[in-house]
Amino acid sequence: MKKRTYIYRGFERFWHWSQALLIFFLALTGFEIHGTFSVFGFENVVRWHDIAAWAFLVLIVFAIFWHFVTGEWKQYIPTTKFIKAQISYYITGIFKGAPHPTHKTIYNKFNPLQRIIYLGLKLLVIPVQVLTGFIYMFYIYPNNPVNVSGLSVIALIHTFGAFTLLAFVIAHVYLTTTGDTPLSSIKAMLTGWEVVDVDEKEERTKHLQHAVDESAAGYYRIDKEGNIIDVNEAWLKMFKCKDRSKVIGKHYSFTRDKKNLKELDDLVKRVLNGEVITGLPATRQCMDGSKGKHLLSANPVIEEGEITGMEGFILDISETEELTEHMYYAVRNSGAGYYRLNEEGIITDVNEAWLELYKYDNKEEVIGKHYTITRRPTEVGQLEDTFKKVMNGETLSGKLAIRRCKDGSVGKHILSADPIFIGNKIVGMEGFILDISEIDIDKEE
Amino acid sequence: MLTVKQSQKNFIKLLILFIAIITPWVIGYFYVKNIKDSQKADKVKLVNYKKDTIPKVNHSKFEILQQKFETPQQVTEACLSCHNRTGHDVMKSSHWNWTKDYRTDSGDTIQLGKKNIINNFCIGISSNEPRCTSCHIGYGWKDHSFDFTDSRNIDCIVCHDRTGTYKKFPTGAGYPVKEVKKFGNKTFYPPDYNKIAQNVGTPARQNCGTCHFVGGGGNNVKHGDIANEMNQVTKEVDVHMGLDGANMECVDCHKTERHNITGNLYSIASADTNRVSCERCHTGQPHKNTIINQHTKKVACQTCHIPEYAKVSATKMYWNWSTAGKFNDDGSVLIKKDSAGNMIYHSLKGSFVWKNNVKPEYMWFNGKAKHYVLGDKVDTTKPVQLNTLLGNYHDKNSKIVPVKVHSGRQIYDPVNNTMILPHLFGKDSTSYWKNFDWNKAAETGMKSVNQPYSGKYAFAPTEMYWPINHMVAPMGKSLQCTDCHSRNSRLAKLTDFYLPGRDYSSFLDWLGFGLMFFAFVGVVIHAVLRILK
CATH class of the missing domain: 1.20.950.20 (Transmembrane di-heme cytochromes, Chain C)
Incomplete structure (x- = not known):
């Protein structure tokens, strides 16, 4: 490439x-x-x-x-x-x-x-x-x-x-x-x-790494014993923690109150047994004692054929609390979709989950196309707005959006978007989407 | 898509980069320009230079100089009656003794000088004294019997006469004439000793020049860089002595203490002592340019500052004795002159080559010289060096100096392989100039210096080396870098070192330019092939 x-x-x-x-x-x-x-x-x-x-x-x-x-x-x-x-x-x-x-x-x-x-x-x-x-x-x-x-x-x-x-x-x-x-x-x-x-793989890794570092989605990784190995800035922000060293090396249990901890213990057990969890709503306990809600995904970390830990993303939903219930179902059924656009708004990368959500069969169908194909004409303006903001350096998260799939059908998702920098120059936008359409569509029906 | 802020930032970055590239070149340009300007305003740096202009005493007031002098010795006695240690000083000088200490190859120190040395002009003084010693600062050195311990025979006034009227007679063994006498077409008058004695003073250029300008029997014959024209010289010819320049006298540089006059001429001198140096006044670092100052470690001042000598009258470059002895059909002396009036043949002396505005030869010289000493064996397959300037590149005391090379062809003994000192002057039956018989002249001459003569003579090529020190050119007329630093270098004969600009390895140049050529050809072929395919 x-x-x-x-x-x-x-x-x-x-x-x-x-x-x-x-x-x-x-x-x-x-x-x-x-x-x-x-x-x-x-x-x-x-x-x-x-x-x-x-x-x-x-x-x-x-x-x-x-x-x-x-x-x-x-x-x-x-x-x-x-x-x-x-x-x-x-x-x-x-x-x-x-x-x-x-x-x-x-x-x-x-x-x-x-x-x-x-x-x-x-x-x-x-x-x-x-x-x-x-x-x-x-x-x-x-x-x-x-x-x-x-x-x-x-x-x-x-x-x-x-x-x-x-x-x-x-x-x-x-x-x-x-x-x-x-x-x-x-x-x-x-x-x-x-x-x-x-190097395509290297590029991808680099971009994902960047997306993880910069996105509004919180990232975490824990080892087999349940000790936190890595979190990103967004995670720290969500947990109202200013000092990463206060988190690294600690057991995950401090992130929940007693009521919610058992649920998490179960989840960790399942993931360490190989299961992949997507879109699970959870109530976190922040460092200052306050509570927040997020959707969580988790997958096992596999190194040399062995499960050595667990990692995943969390998307804050505290502010869109009324949707929580719907989202639970929605996100449960979908993985997080990843996308990347260049400075002209051309799609340069998407992941499998994204393709599934948009009902495309393979990447080639969308890479090189302008992002406008992802919206109905009436909703393009909203996305243009988002793109402009991000290209000016803003980071957005938790935005509701209605996508237009390949077959013309529509779906609902929440979206995070952050600018891609090279040096001091913004060269594109990237982010994740989490599907919430199932419930919404049901309701409309 | 760039924000305004970011494009401003990028512009500033570009600007800084641009300034960073340009600045060193701008600084470099002004630095170079500045150096050039400062050199234009150069002034000659001088130290230790002071000129005495007012005489210390007025000799016309002394009573002893009012007496009527009959002989020149009476004048000397009068001088010494006041300057009562000066006779002693003078009699230690080389002007009196015509010798200096000389260390031979075997390590002995002997007295060597005009007394016992030969040259390739009139060869040697022994047996020819009355003619040669007309330039001695004494009276009566007509043969070996001359008493060098008698101070009354010192000729004070030849150097100290400031009237310009005192003349020694050319064949008078150092005496002036007693009555009016002719020599060729010149008339000599008895000196007015009283007038002269009352007008003595520090020697002027005319006093020194009376002998030194005409060494070898004529104007500018020997030196090439000092001649009669020095009496009326312009600064274009000699920046120091030019009447329109510094107007210096000989003794302003040839500083003298108790009649020991500084300055060596290596046709007879051999030691690196008692020398006159430019640095005494100009210092060893007289230039603004460091690189040029560094040159002074290996290049004498004279080398660059005397681009040529014999700038007014011609000087003798070659003297061939072997052609002497030809006469006009009527038996009279044959004399030939070139269009400039220089004598190119004389029956008594042979044939000559003269040159004007001569570019010097250049040699390494450390202030020491060797001389041919009578009795030394010679190899006549190459020119015999009557004096040899010592030095080479690797000797740290050596500098490159400008030299006049005087070539000759003169009599030698092919059996004994020694140079011959011939008896030239005299009215006797063996002198060459009366009898034109080299055999007799050689016999008498060699006998006078106690040297054997085999009875056979022939002519051998010889060379003498005269370092050039005068006729310093004015500022701006000195040699430029490329006079030496070029393929067409003045120093072409000095091959014992690498001289940038002159030297290169032709093999390496071929290799290098070949490498570049093949790289270029290779590139062109490659490009053509690429375009065609």
């Missing part, structure tokens, strides 16, 4: 282009010092070459810092895997229109050849140039301050390094045209954005 992704960050681009300019400038002045041509005047080019050398050194220091702080240095760890494939791609495959043998992703920006070449530049060519350059700069006749008998060897190594860098630049500039389109790689290095492969 390909996706427009922000792969080169600001400093990285600044570093890349400054380095490119400096290498070009150093080569230009360096070869005048070398005697290859005479354009700017020897005295000038010597001074400029020195200044550019210092600028380069400063840039290198910052770049080293950046690579270690961001962990980006790992991108340069060499690998022999696919290196033959990469070479044969450049020699033959590229002419036959074969696909790139490796996939460019944000975690793997460089193909194996790039990794080796760039690492060679960083560890060999540039350090050698810097070292010989500084000996050249500070070596002033015999024994001062380093004892090399004359500049000859130093100068020749430095010259050779320059040739190597220039040959690299020629090949490098050309190979930028082998991306998706001839200019896409250069554009990417200018803007930071490029269409690269994304």
Whole structure:
């Protein structure tokens, strides 16, 4: 799956282009010092070459810092895997229109050849140039301050390094045209954005993780013994708890009063035996002693074939108390549906439960469509409203909505929606829906 | 869909990035520009320089100088009657002794100088004294019998005469004439000793120049960088002595203490002592540009600041004795001159090459020199170095200096493999200039220095090396970087070190440009194939 992704960050681009300019400038002045041509005047080019050398050194220091702080240095760890494939791609495959043998992703920006070449530049060519350059700069006749008998060897190594860098630049500039389109790689290095492969599973996990973290639905996970391992912000909010550490590691029993605890004990037992619970109304006891109502789902956590705990979501229904009863039945019969929209309102992902609720057979039928297909014309306005609010940064939950299914029939659900951020930019909306239509429809009948 | 706030934020980010990219270049640009401007306003840095302009005494008031002087020695006696330690000082000087200490290869210290050294001009003084010693600061050094301990023979006034009327006679063994006498087409008059003695003073350039401008028997023959025109020189020719420039006299740089005058000329000097240095006034770090200051560790000031010498009159570059002895058909002396009036042939001396505005040769020099000492064996398959400037790149005391190389072809003994000091001057039956018989001249000459002569003579190529120190060009006329740092370098002969801009490995350049070329060709072929498929 390909996706427009922000792969080169600001400093990285600044570093890349400054380095490119400096290498070009150093080569230009360096070869005048070398005697290859005479354009700017020897005295000038010597001074400029020195200044550019210092600028380069400063840039290198910052770049080293950046690579270690961001962990980006790992991108340069060499690998022999696919290196033959990469070479044969450049020699033959590229002419036959074969696909790139490796996939460019944000975690793997460089193909194996790039990794080796760039690492060679960083560890060999540039350090050698810097070292010989500084000996050249500070070596002033015999024994001062380093004892090399004359500049000859130093100068020749430095010259050779320059040739190597220039040959690299020629090949490098050309190979930028082998991306998706001839200019896409250069554009990417200018803007930071490029269409690269994304790992579907990883993307999904990431989005779900994000949805869980940010959504209005509370998430929890407990271990076999019933101790709470993880909760999200929404959960903490619902339980009126400000400090996560007061919850983690405690037994779930404190979340209920005695009256309601037995019910929960039963439920936990069932889930730990493998059952999946959806849409169960429950009364929680908050940290301040107050009570609240929510709908709860729970499923066993399975790790390496064994049930190691239980997790699920809770959706607050305190404010829509009159619906509680209906919801109980409704939600019991449905899983939570997950959906994700991009900034244009196009559906980019839904889960099985969502498909079932909307009576679609598979994802392909809806992915890529605008969200307006999910509403009757009279109700689209409401959803547009929700979308606008979320795209402006609001998080909504417990909203009642009437959906239009694939076959034209309608259903009722409550919906949560939260914005998706990349950096500071909102790039879409996602959330969960819980079905409550059974009861409503019954009543209407 | 972006909120207004976020797009503002993005704009600011872009702006910061832009500023971050541009700023270093702007700073760099102004830094470079600033350096250039500050160099334009450069001024010559001077230390330790002070000029005495008012004479300490008025010699015309001294009674002893009112007496009627008959002989020059009487003048000297009068001088020494007051300056009663000066005779002693003068007699220790090399101007008097014409020798200096010299350490031979075997480690002995001997006295070496004009007394016993040869050159490739008029070769040597022994047996030719009356002619040569017309430039000695004494009276009567006509042969080996001259008494170097008699202070009455010191010629004070040749250096201290400020009337400009005192002249020694060219063949008078250091004496002026007693009555009017002609030498060639020049007339010499007996000096007015009283007038001269009452007008003595610190030596002016004319005093020094009377000998030093005309060494080798004519104007600018030997040095190339000092000549008679120094008396009327402009700063374009010599920034120090130019009448329109600093207007300095010789002794302003050649500082003197008790008649020991600083300055070595390595055609005869050999030790790194008693030298005159530019740094004394200009310091070792006279430039604004650090890199140029660093050059002073290995490059003498003269190298860059004397781009050429013999800027007015030509100097002699080659003297071939082997062609001497040809005459006009009528038997008279044959003299040939070039279009500029420089003598290129003379029956008595052979043929010459003169040059104007000469670019110096460059050599490593550490202030020490070796000399050919009479009796040393020579290898005449290559030019015999009569003096050798010592030094090389790896010697930390060596600097690159500009040098006038004077080539010669002169008489030597092919059996003993030694250079010959010929008897040239004299009215006797063996002098070359009377009899034109090299055999007799060689025999007499070598006998006078107690050296063997086999009876066979031939001519050998020789070279002398004269470091150039004068005719410093005005600011802005000195050498530029690329005079040396280029493929067409002035230092082409100094091959014992790597000089940026001049040196490169042609193998590496081929390899490097080849690498770039093949990368480029490879890329083009690859691209064409991609487009075609």
